[in-house]
Amino acid sequence: VNSSSVFTVRYFRTTAVHRDDVVTVNTPAFAESVTEGDVRWEKAVGDTVAEDEVVCEIETDKTSVQVPAPAAGVIEALLVPDGGKVEGGTPLFKLRKTGAAPAKAKPAAAPPPPAAPEPVAAAAPPAAAAPIPTTMPPVPPVSAQPMDSKPVSAVKPAAAPVAAPPGEAVPSKGARSEHRVKMNRMRQRIAQRLKEAQNTCAMLTTFNEIDMSNIREMRAQHKDPFLKKHNLKLGFMSAFVKAAAFALQDQPVVNAVIDDTTKEIVYRDYVDISVAVATPRGLVVPVIRNVENMNFADIERAIHELGEKARKNELAIEDMDGGTFTISNGGVFGSLFGTPIINPPQSAILGMHAIFDRPVAVGGKVEVRPMMYVALTYDHRLIDGREAVTFLRKIKAAVEDPRVLLLDL
Amino acid sequence: MALPRSLRSCLQRPCLLRSPRARLGGAGGGGLILQSLSGDVYQNLAVEDWIHEQVSLENRQVLFLWRNAPAVVIGRHQNPWQECNLRLMRQKGIKLARRRSGGGTVYHDLGNINLTFFTTRKKYERMDNLKLVVRALKALRPQLDVHVTDRYDIVLGGRYKISGTAAKLGRTTAYHHCTLLCSADKSVLSSVLKSPYKGLKSNATASVPSSVRNLLEEDPALTCELLLEAIAKEYATWHQIDHHITLINPADEAVLPGINSKAKELQTWEWVYGKTPKFSISTYFDMTYKDSVLEVKVDMEVKHGRIEVCNIDAPEQWLPPGLCQELAKSLTGSRFCPDEVAVLASTLLRTCPQDNELRNKWNLLCENMRMLM
Numbered sequence: 001v002n003s004s005s006v007f008t009v010r011y012f013r014t015t016a017v018h019r020d021d022v023v024t025v026n027t028p029a030f031a032e033s034v035t036e037g038d039v040r041w042e043k044a045v046g047d048t049v050a051e052d053e054v055v056c057e058i059e060t061d062k063t064s065v066q067v068p069a070p071a072a073g074v075i076e077a078l079l080v081p082d083g084g085k086v087e088g089g090t091p092l093f094k095l096r097k098t099g100a101a102p103a104k105a106k107p108a109a110a111p112p113p114p115a116a117p118e119p120v121a122a123a124a125p126p127a128a129a130a131p132i133p134t135t136m137p138p139v140p141p142v143s144a145q146p147m148d149s150k151p152v153s154a155v156k157p158a159a160a161p162v163a164a165p166p167g168e169a170v171p172s173k174g175a176r177s178e179h180r181v182k183m184n185r186m187r188q189r190i191a192q193r194l195k196e197a198q199n200t201c202a203m204l205t206t207f208n209e210i211d212m213s214n215i216r217e218m219r220a221q222h223k224d225p226f227l228k229k230h231n232l233k234l235g236f237m238s239a240f241v242k243a244a245a246f247a248l249q250d251q252p253v254v255n256a257v258i259d260d261t262t263k264e265i266v267y268r269d270y271v272d273i274s275v276a277v278a279t280p281r282g283l284v285v286p287v288i289r290n291v292e293n294m295n296f297a298d299i300e301r302a303i304h305e306l307g308e309k310a311r312k313n314e315l316a317i318e319d320m321d322g323g324t325f326t327i328s329n330g331g332v333f334g335s336l337f338g339t340p341i342i343n344p345p346q347s348a349i350l351g352m353h354a355i356f357d358r359p360v361a362v363g364g365k366v367e368v369r370p371m372m373y374v375a376l377t378y379d380h381r382l383i384d385g386r387e388a389v390t391f392l393r394k395i396k397a398a399v400e401d402p403r404v405l406l407l408d409l
Numbered sequence: 410m411a412l413p414r415s416l417r418s419c420l421q422r423p424c425l426l427r428s429p430r431a432r433l434g435g436a437g438g439g440g441l442i443l444q445s446l447s448g449d450v451y452q453n454l455a456v457e458d459w460i461h462e463q464v465s466l467e468n469r470q471v472l473f474l475w476r477n478a479p480a481v482v483i484g485r486h487q488n489p490w491q492e493c494n495l496r497l498m499r500q501k502g503i504k505l506a507r508r509r510s511g512g513g514t515v516y517h518d519l520g521n522i523n524l525t526f527f528t529t530r531k532k533y534e535r536m537d538n539l540k541l542v543v544r545a546l547k548a549l550r551p552q553l554d555v556h557v558t559d560r561y562d563i564v565l566g567g568r569y570k571i572s573g574t575a576a577k578l579g580r581t582t583a584y585h586h587c588t589l590l591c592s593a594d595k596s597v598l599s600s601v602l603k604s605p606y607k608g609l610k611s612n613a614t615a616s617v618p619s620s621v622r623n624l625l626e627e628d629p630a631l632t633c634e635l636l637l638e639a640i641a642k643e644y645a646t647w648h649q650i651d652h653h654i655t656l657i658n659p660a661d662e663a664v665l666p667g668i669n670s671k672a673k674e675l676q677t678w679e680w681v682y683g684k685t686p687k688f689s690i691s692t693y694f695d696m697t698y699k700d701s702v703l704e705v706k707v708d709m710e711v712k713h714g715r716i717e718v719c720n721i722d723a724p725e726q727w728l729p730p731g732l733c734q735e736l737a738k739s740l741t742g743s744r745f746c747p748d749e750v751a752v753l754a755s756t757l758l759r760t761c762p763q764d765n766e767l768r769n770k771w772n773l774l775c776e777n778m779r780m781l782m
Contacts, residue, residue: 062512063576083612193760318772320755
């Protein structure tokens, strides 16, 4: 179509021809004799909007008024800064209209992980409704748009943004693209630290299995009186924490740590147990201090308090700091068996796993028992194999029969 | 223009007084009075969204009555750090919600009534609504000295605010909602609505604080129930509809399809905190460590609730070189949230060589940083 024969009059769009034209949208008249308001932008320059999609809100005198896009297109310019004042009729923004209405851009903003510290670059050409991370090959400039106007509406705001070479068919199933997200500093630092730990410690893992029948029975029998007296639920962790403390006192070298700078072994006569917990914010490792002096009730109370604090977002930094030994429970995710990694600067970590019913040999016969595999990863520079195995066996003995703790066996 | 089927079926459910058929129609156009069964602020705000989007308001008005368990509600474009004491709220378990209408910050509890008037955009008239409320109050207690100000507040005795207003205008529909203080806890109200955060600079909408009073203080017999009845009655009379309150359960997907996802969205961090207009903090705090007092200066820029720029200026040599910088760099990009800072700080600490001195200093510094949030 010969475009020179078609006038573009602002706000008047000929339907026969999809021709880009830029529309300036003004502030709507205010209700009730209000004279001015503040603009709050929802969209940014370069964002694709559908017809009627909210581009900004104007706040006047306790009222929030939405300003929608008059047609589908791309925001070309914002004429007022965020928070700026406007009156009825003040030009607000320029919209470059396009023929097609892209799928709602809003859901596309969500998938690129919020964890990525880089603010998501909203400048996306219409061909891709999702924001594009920096390292992608350059995307066709806007002027190529009219050529692509046919299949644009087919582009779905998928989590993986796609860069279609100009003129080619719309990206669809089978498009093999990549998506790069920069590692945030925290992750980089942890990665570095873990590798350092792995390179300095001589890490080994020894395994064992625990028959959970007695503990289950103890819980079944005593959980109600326990709840009544202590107002706490009797869980499994207290059994393991107590058993670990017991074993650590029996084998102090597992509670110790090598000071690489002075080449000394630091023995500690207190037992602080870190319990690894996965939260939406990341791994937190709150510490139960001085477990050597605690009984089951004390331990359950400490765990409960930490849990409450975490829930109310009140965990203090010092709650999560320190620890001489870590217990990590992969069992909550259903893990059968695995090698935990030491939490530096400690020397050992106990990994608990899920409890599964298994046939085992008991007194020469096959019985089905609830069994849990446990793993102890330890620093072999400090802890010998014999000590590690004895340590783990002690935990096993104390969990399988808590009377061991009572009798100090 | 039919109501969405589900809301219509809600009307047919056995309710308070009479059968539903008589309700709609009538000389003045249709009308509906709804009351929420829930005290959950997010669910109730979600109902407002739902009605705003789904109910056709041609020839019909809707009044929605609701109350909430203790919560602070900020306006669409406000900054919660500027408006309220988030620390205190976390301790007391008082929720924070951001509504979609403009205006300032209010404290809700079960002693406060919320009224939402839904109309078409053409029929949007806040003054009329507030005058209706005043009429209702005067019908209950003719000597009550209440009137509507030109700022759309309702004032008692010429000096105490008992109601604040906010509104939202959509393309074709609008709503105006207001509070009404009946028997709210004023001491909690004043303590949570006072922000302890210093050094904030932002162009977010600021609240205008006022002295408040409960209607109960004027007359101990004025309970929330009495007030709700009176307002519903006045609304029914004015719009010539049946005086009939339909109870709705904001968690019921069958009646309000899609309501639960609306409520969920209102609770996300991205909505409640992330929609705060960009702001900057320039402040300092003093830390007492052993026998000395150290001053730490902090400068931050926060956008979408995330720290974009972070500068921590602590005394030289107090912490191992570069550690302060490391903290500042790690905070950049993370949420302006004490939770996240706690995780970050403890993780960072674990990546450093351990000694008690360092640990104590670090904890002190990081706890102070968290106090800013």
